[in-house]
Amino acid sequence: MPIHPLLAAAYPVVFLFASNAAEQVTLEPLWRPLALAVGATAVVFATGWLVLRDPWRAALLTTVGVIGFFGYGHAWNAASSVIDSQWPLIGAWVLVTLIGLVAAWKAGRFTRPLTRGLNLVAALALLLNAWSVAGIMVTFGAIDGTSGEELTDVELVPPDPGDLPDVYYIVLDRYAGSTALDETYDFDNEPFLTALEERGFEVARRAHSNYIKTPLSFASSLNMEMLDSDALKAEATDGTDRKPIHHVLRDHLAVPSALKEIGYQFLQVANWWAPTSTYADTDRVFRYAGQDEFSTVLEQTTLLRAFNEPETASREPFDIKVIYENVRYTLDTLDEIPGIPGPKFVFA
Incomplete structure (x- = not known):
């Protein structure tokens, strides 16, 4: 079953979260973009499946599109020190993505072996980053809810407990x-x-x-x-x-x-x-x-x-x-x- 488009869509979201997990204190910021990325990819994949009547080819085309979409910003971060405008990179990126789509379209008898390989690679990459996120969140206590620090002794005695100011x-x-x-x-x-x-x-x-x-x-x-x-x-x-x-x-x-x-x-x-x-x-x-x-x-x-x-x-x-x-x-x-x-x- 070709599930690599969904795994490929989840990977950049989880990877970025794992790379910046030290800046996070809960998992809450992860869920919305993750659901949006996987959900949108699922819609594109399902549409391609219905139109082409070929789930393996539709999956390959979708994964190429996912890589093109989520990879551009990283390419620009690398290229921005060399070029001042994004237009040259945009042109090159569109060309590379089109080549990838054509290759996926013409994969023919290689679609199923490619599917198995992409499923495995995408799953491993996603699991490694998810494991990293889980480890950091456990350290923060965001998953198991543990609390380890003793609080400073603060005892408040209001003059009128019935009239507390905001x-x-x-x-x-x-x-x-x-x-x-x-x-x-x-x-x-x-x-x-x-x-x-x-x-x-x-x-x-x-x-x-x-x-x-x-x-x-x-x-x-x-x-x-x-x-x-x-x-x-x-x-x-x-x-x-x-x-x-x-x-x-x-x-x-x-x-x-x-x-x-x-x-x-x-x-x-x-x-x-x-x-x-x-x-x-x-x-x-x-x-x-x-x-x-x-x-x-x-x-x-x-x-x-x-x-x-x-x-x-x-x-x-x-x-x-x-x-x-x-x-x-x-x-x-x-x-x-x-x-x-x-x-x-x-x-x-």
Whole structure:
């Protein structure tokens, strides 16, 4: 039975996820693009089968198309350091794909031996990457749900348990301080800060984050303690290994745990960035329905990249429109959340 088109469609999705598993804390970003890739391929394969009345030839043609579709972005990443426009690569890629389709069409008596070989190779490649993903997710506790870290002792005693105020922790990532805005961009942010103070906000004008990276700051602030740098270094394989800090974010965190113990519900307006897309203690997640980070990066490895930016050599994997829509969704959601009954800890 020719199943290699479906395996070939699943492979690039699982391969990319496995290659970037250290950036993930759950399997959730994998399912939607995987289902879309396999489902679309199944439709193409079934259509070819019905039209040609030959499942083996239809499968070969479909697999060539799958390789052409999912391989283009990787080819462009390799070629972008040599050429500035995608048009030469697009022409060459179309030609190579057409040659592959013609070869598949004329395979004749070789279709069945090719089918057996492709089934085996695609299955092995997929299983190896799936095994890699499973191993990393078990390490994070995303599959078996284990939690290993002890929480910081945080005991909250509200003055009036029956009148708990909502708590909002809103992170404006990379929002510059007034000094940096003035010196670097010649922008005066004082009217905005003054307006906040007039509304009763405390503005810590000389405040700065404890860490240069967002996940480090989150892990520290949500656990109300400085990070154990020695322990993180011991767990990391090298200086670029983010798995240890992502493991901390995946575990139960002191602040939401303490607030939930006194009656708060933990509401999260999720970010498009995978490690902060969900937390262990979250009661309800509000998430923009558009593309997430993993899906956006995956799209840039496919032929869709040729339609997005044929004239440019940009290697930026994130779609600024997706980020914009996500931010708009976050602001709209924050405007609606006060209407939810009960005390709330809102993290956005």
